[in-house]
Amino acid sequence: MRTAHQLTVENDGIADTATLARGILRADVIREICLHLEPYQAGEKPITGETVIAKDLTIDSLAIMDMVMELEDRFDVSIPMSVIAEIHTVDQLADTIQDLRASRG
Amino acid sequence: MGLFDRHAGLLEAYRDVRTTGLDPFQIRMERVLSPTEAIINGKPTLLVGTNNYFGLTFDPSCMEAAIEAIRAEGTGTTGSRIANGSYTEHVALEQEIAQFYGKKHCMVFTTGYQANLGVISTLADQGDFLLIDADSHASIYDACKMTRAEVVRFKHNDPSSLEARLRRLGDKPGNRVVVLEGIYSMLGDSAPLKEFIDVCKKYGAYVLVDEAHSLGALGDNGRGLCEAVGVLDDCHFIVGTFSKTLGAIGGYCVSDDPDFDILRVTVRSYMFTASLPPSIVASVRQALRVVKAKPELRKQLWDNVSTLYDGLKEQGFTLGPEHGPVVGVHLPDRMTAIGFWRAMLEAGIYVNVAVPPATPNGVSLLRCSLCAVHTSEQLEHMVEVMTGIGRQMGVLPPPKLRAVSGR
Numbered sequence: 185m186r187t188a189h190q191l192t193v194e195n196d197g198i199a200d201t202a203t204l205a206r207g208i209l210r211a212d213v214i215r216e217i218c219l220h221l222e223p224y225q226a227g228e229k230p231i232t233g234e235t236v237i238a239k240d241l242t243i244d245s246l247a248i249m250d251m252v253m254e255l256e257d258r259f260d261v262s263i264p265m266s267v268i269a270e271i272h273t274v275d276q277l278a279d280t281i282q283d284l285r286a287s288r289g
Numbered sequence: 290m291g292l293f294d295r296h297a298g299l300l301e302a303y304r305d306v307r308t309t310g311l312d313p314f315q316i317r318m319e320r321v322l323s324p325t326e327a328i329i330n331g332k333p334t335l336l337v338g339t340n341n342y343f344g345l346t347f348d349p350s351c352m353e354a355a356i357e358a359i360r361a362e363g364t365g366t367t368g369s370r371i372a373n374g375s376y377t378e379h380v381a382l383e384q385e386i387a388q389f390y391g392k393k394h395c396m397v398f399t400t401g402y403q404a405n406l407g408v409i410s411t412l413a414d415q416g417d418f419l420l421i422d423a424d425s426h427a428s429i430y431d432a433c434k435m436t437r438a439e440v441v442r443f444k445h446n447d448p449s450s451l452e453a454r455l456r457r458l459g460d461k462p463g464n465r466v467v468v469l470e471g472i473y474s475m476l477g478d479s480a481p482l483k484e485f486i487d488v489c490k491k492y493g494a495y496v497l498v499d500e501a502h503s504l505g506a507l508g509d510n511g512r513g514l515c516e517a518v519g520v521l522d523d524c525h526f527i528v529g530t531f532s533k534t535l536g537a538i539g540g541y542c543v544s545d546d547p548d549f550d551i552l553r554v555t556v557r558s559y560m561f562t563a564s565l566p567p568s569i570v571a572s573v574r575q576a577l578r579v580v581k582a583k584p585e586l587r588k589q590l591w592d593n594v595s596t597l598y599d600g601l602k603e604q605g606f607t608l609g610p611e612h613g614p615v616v617g618v619h620l621p622d623r624m625t626a627i628g629f630w631r632a633m634l635e636a637g638i639y640v641n642v643a644v645p646p647a648t649p650n651g652v653s654l655l656r657c658s659l660c661a662v663h664t665s666e667q668l669e670h671m672v673e674v675m676t677g678i679g680r681q682m683g684v685l686p687p688p689k690l691r692a693v694s695g696r
Contacts (some may be wrong), residue, residue, distance in 0.1 A: 246646050253423065253442060257450070262457045265433060265440040288457075 208259070208285060213278040216258055220251045221274070233275035252277075261285055305624070311631050313642045323347055324536075324660050325667065329639060335667055337597075337657045338640040342614050343505050343586045344662035345536035348579060351572040355537075358571035365566040371554065373563075378570045385577060386541050390512055390527060394549035397541050397570075399562050401501055401530030402428040404540030406435065407558030408528060409497065413438035413466040420454055421468045422446065424475070424649040426499065429468055438466070445473075445649060448484040455492040465494035471503030471514035475648055475656060477613025479503070482514050486523045497526040504580075505534030506614045511580050511587055535576040537569045589661040590614060596665050597657060600672035605685050617643075618655040618675070620684060626653035632678045638671055 218231050224243035225231055235241065237248060252268055255277075261284035271277050293300070306313065311330075320328040324344035325336050345351055358378070366373055379397060387395035398404040409432035413419040417438040421429055424445040433440040444450035455465060467489050469480045482498070489496045500513030508516025513529070515521045525546065531539035542552075553559060565573075580586070594612050601618060602608055609617040620626040623644040630642035633655070641656040648654055659668075679685035 244646055244651070246649075247651060249442060250423065250650070253444060253450075257453060260453075260457065262441045262454050265442065288459075 208282065210278055210282060213259065213281050214274065216255065217274050217277055220254060231274065233273065233278070235274045236272050237274065237277070238272070255281060259285060261288070302623075306627050309628075309631055311634060313627060313630055316634075316639070321346075323662075325663055327639070329634065332637055334634070335638045335671065337638060337659070337663070337668075337671060339660075340502070340533040340615075340658045341536065341660050342502075342534045342590055342658070343536070343576075343580065344660045345534070345576045345579060348536065348576065350579065351536060351575045354575040355568040355572040358567040362567035364568070366564045368563055369560060370564045371560050375564070376567060376570070378567060378574070379564060382570050382574050383541075385574060387543055389510075389577060389581070390543045391521065392527070392543040393545045393547075395541055395543045396549070396552060396556075396559060397539060397565065398559055399540070399565055400538060401528070401532055401540035402431075403558035403562065404528050404530070404542055405429055405499060406432045407556035408526065408542045408552065409433075409466070409468060410435035411552060411556045412495070412497070412526070413464065416462065417464040417466060418458055418461075419466050419468065420451060420494070422470065422473075422480070424470075424473055425468060426470065426474060426501070427647075429470075429499070438463075446478065446480055448481060448488050451485060452488045452492075455488065455494060458492075465489075465492060467494045467496050469496065469498050471498055471500040471507060472613055472615065474502055474615060475643055475654060476609030476617040477502075477615030478610045479507070479514055479613065482518045482520055486520045490523070495525045496523065497528060498524045500527055500529045501533060502613075502615060504529045505587060506590060509584075511584070531569070531573045531576075534580065535573050537573050537576065539565050539569060539573060586661040590659055593659045593661065593663045593665070593668055596668045597659060597672065600669065601675060604672065604676045604679065606675070606679065614659050616657040616659065618657065620653050620655060623653045625682060625684065626655060629678055629682060629684065630655060632682070633674065636674045636678070638674055 214233065221231050221241060221243065224241040226240060226242050229240065237243060238245065249268065252263055256262055259281050261281055263280060263284065267280060271280055316329060318327045318329060322328065324341045324346050327334055327336055362376065366376065370379065383395040383397050387393060398407065405428035409429060413436050415437040419433060419436060419438045419440045421433060421440065421442055422445055423442045441454050443454050451467065458465065469482065469485055472479050486496060498515055500515065503513040505511040507514050510516060512521065515524045515527060526542055526544045528540065528542045531537045594614060598608060598612050598616050607619040620629055626642050626644055630640065633640060643654040643656045645651045676685065680687055
């Protein structure tokens with residue numbers, strides 16, 4: 185069974201080449217997200233990129249917003265609340281953070 | 290999917306709460322006897338959860354003013370200010386509140402919720418940025434759902450967290466509107482307003498402060514936290530409510546902005562709801578006079594805060610971070626909080642129970658709000674009752690047996 189940590193390790197290779205140009209590894213973002221989500225893991229089901237944050241985990245909406253606030257400061261971006269509302273999976277959250285970092289100019 | 294299926298989780302949690310026969314969210318006050326006592330479940334009960342900070346709901350002068358107004362102008366206005374017009378008293382109330390703050394303009398709303406909802410969602414619109422404290426009241430969050438502005442939360446009471454978010458906006462065009470509260474309603478803690486104002490000045494942001502729980506309680510004249518820390522002139526908009534210290538219902542917003550009155554034809558929660566009835570306007574005007582004339586009520590309130598806060602602290606309870614008219618008592622989890630609440634009600638003391646998701650950081654609380662006219666005996670009794678329940682429920686350690694000294 186894959187755990188969140190193993191997943192990010194497996195992904196490292198792909199992420200490295202894809203996002204190096206943007207200055208931050210996608211794998212780093214995923215790892216950080218998984219770290220924040222770990223306490224809410226439901227049973228043995230591993231947290232992956234496809235994990236639907238509000239549905240597959242035991243985290244409530246307020247805790248999601250608080251986690252996003254931590255991630256904002258970690259990666260120095262601000263994610264508007266309307267954008268957070270559209271994010272469902274770990275992958276989407278990572279993409280959003282990377283896109284915001286890229287668009288900072 | 291059925292209409293209520295999406296609430297399945299909540300329904301289940303709510304069922305748990307109600308199994309014991311008392312529903313904390315549907316308490317019936319069979320008869321309210323005074324600002325501090327009511328009959329609940331057939332029993333006289335001490336009220337320590339009604340935001341009645343100055344105890345003015347039964348102030349004879351406020352009651353008389355309301356009765357007089359009903360006789361003179363009837364029970365209601367039956368329409369909004371823009372449709373049915375303003376009564377002379379609506380305008381007088383607005384002038385009196387503006388004067389109270391030393392601001393040029395005031396708009397009165399039918400509830401405090403509507404004041405926040407309408408003003409905040411209208412001030413920040415498309416292309417603007419709304420920055421709100423993470424622990425903001427529901428009315429502020431609901432305003433965020435209505436605005437087309439970009440909304441970003443910052444960490445509760447953390448000016449550096451706000452600064453990081455203002456900094457990240459860089460030189461993007463658009464107004465920045467920062468929303469703060471004087472006293473936060475769950476834990477009774479105050480905003481570090483001076484520091485927040487410094488950050489807002491640095492980044493050219495507008496500041497709106499909600500003084501719902503601090504009106505009357507803070508400042509030499511009871512104007513709230515803005516007065517207490519000396520930043521009245523730096524707060525572009527101050528919002529407040531008539532439903533707590535002033536003992537009625539309604540909301541207001543004051544400002545010095547010369548174009549403020551345009552809000553009367555843009556704020557929908559002002560335009561499309563009936564205006565306050567004459568009796569409410571009259572009792573609020575009188576209550577404001579009482580607040581000005583009786584500063585001793587403020588002292589009584591804070592004395593009572595000390596009695597309860599220090600008393601509970603001494604017994605080992607975990608409380609909100611500072612003295613405030615709201616005292617939040619932390620309990621380990623939702624079920625303990627509800628059990629504790631029920632035991633208190635059975636012992637004849639009513640407080641609020643606050644559980645996730647209505648609370649910050651998922652905490653479970655007993656939310657107590659003090660009244661200037663609580664007696665110290667009532668509050669000392671309450672500390673004793675809570676200590677007993679706390680020990681019975683294992684929330685507090687058992688009492689230390691005092692060693693009998695031979696001396």
